[in-house]
Amino acid sequence: MSKLKKEHQFLDLSDYMRNPARVVATWFLPTPFRAITFTWLFFICGLLSCYFIVQERPFFAVLCLLLKILFDTVDGEIARLSNEPRYTGRYLDSNCDLVLNASFFYSFYLIDGSHFWLYTLSFLSLSLQCSLYNYYYVVKRAATNGDTTSRVFEFKAPKAFDYESQFWVNVLHKVYLFFYGWQDLIVHCFDSNVKGDSLSKGFLCAVSVFGLGIQLLAIIIFILLKSPLLAIVYFLGISNVYVVFLVVYRKLFYK
Template identity: 40%
Template sequence: MPKLSKDDSFIDFSDYGRPVATFLAFHLSRIKITAVEVTIVFLLAGLLCAYCIYINELVWAAVFLMIKNILDAVDGEIARITQHPSLIGRYLDSVFDFIINLLIFSTLFLTGAASNSLLLWAFLGIEFQCSIYNYYYVILRRRLNNEETSRIIEYRKPIAYHYESQKIVNVLHAIFLSFYIIFDLAVLYLDKQALFVRAFPQWFMSLISLLGLGFQLLVICVLLCLGLPEMILPFFAWYSVFGIFVILVRKLFIR
């Protein structure tokens, strides 16, 4: 159940797991598995990935990371299939993504894959890249669908659904904001004019998708399977250059 219509969809290199996620979501929703329960399971898969990296079981680490990536899409699909959106699940999903990324990169550092400075540079880089992708994708969805679920900057406290706890939503929103606002503000500062662009062409959104979390995790999985964990942090430390490149492409060619 895609977020965009068939006519508006684009080749999303970060969303290759969607068919499997949709299949799993359909069957899991029939046995009353909730989106939040799936989100908790993908956290466990991310923890297992980090542990496998630590004990040098790199192929298993890649397997668990890919499971995490697919489950990351399953929870949202379940929420859409059951028409039971969850702010708790939405923020929990993003908070867990941040924690898993930090844990995996820290584990790579602990196993001798990089220096302190490279760890920081790579982690800031991967989060910055995700914010670039999310920024343009949120703008696109708001343009095409008038979607209000996601916002450019999530600074306002959301009102919980009647079946959720407002206190829990407030706590998760505060954590989410502390994790992501610096990256979101940086992207907004670099390309505020994108808010006034009438439409993004499909080729541009496909280019942007190379910065999405799904594509990033695929790169990590490939390098793990090739036995090259020492290449992961340098890759993401430098990959932000590509993020700056796509922002420049937008400014120069899409108005």
């Protein structure tokens, strides 16, 4: 939880790879490997996981997916340990995540052979749930002077840091806006009057179930059970009931 000051940190259930990632990041910090190296590594691991899902080899699919989750956390840790946050890294990371999430659901569709639109809706549901978690998290960070590399609305490309290219920040930002801009608007409309300083640690912990780490953990379970249809039940049904409960609870008790 290094994006928040110590007094505002909460138990993020989706951040279970943080400690192993710090160890790996410490190992690689003195080497030429930088954060973007691990961004590409997690992308490759995610694609390999999709390949093994389609080949119906669950052990290797899960192994690659766990490595994806680990490397996805390592890239941010290296950026923080080296004190070199990058907008290029943040946008590339988010864009790769969305491509992989879509690929996981497409892989489920391929082995199921039907329910294409239900898998598509499940993917969109997962994306919006992750965006809801990020929305509350960013609002909290903004209200408590935490990490500022993420914003509630990303409609304007930020000024690049001195050690990165403004050109690539602009390019990756445009892709990010295409992938996530509509999600940010929907989530904001869903709960537009939230105030970051009113969000308790307990509430943020409850919302962290929608963090990508937990969502991918659910996908791992469905892979091991060899039951892709459970992804539809979970992401379209159970998770959305929980979303409604949390937002209603937030509006009633965290005004």
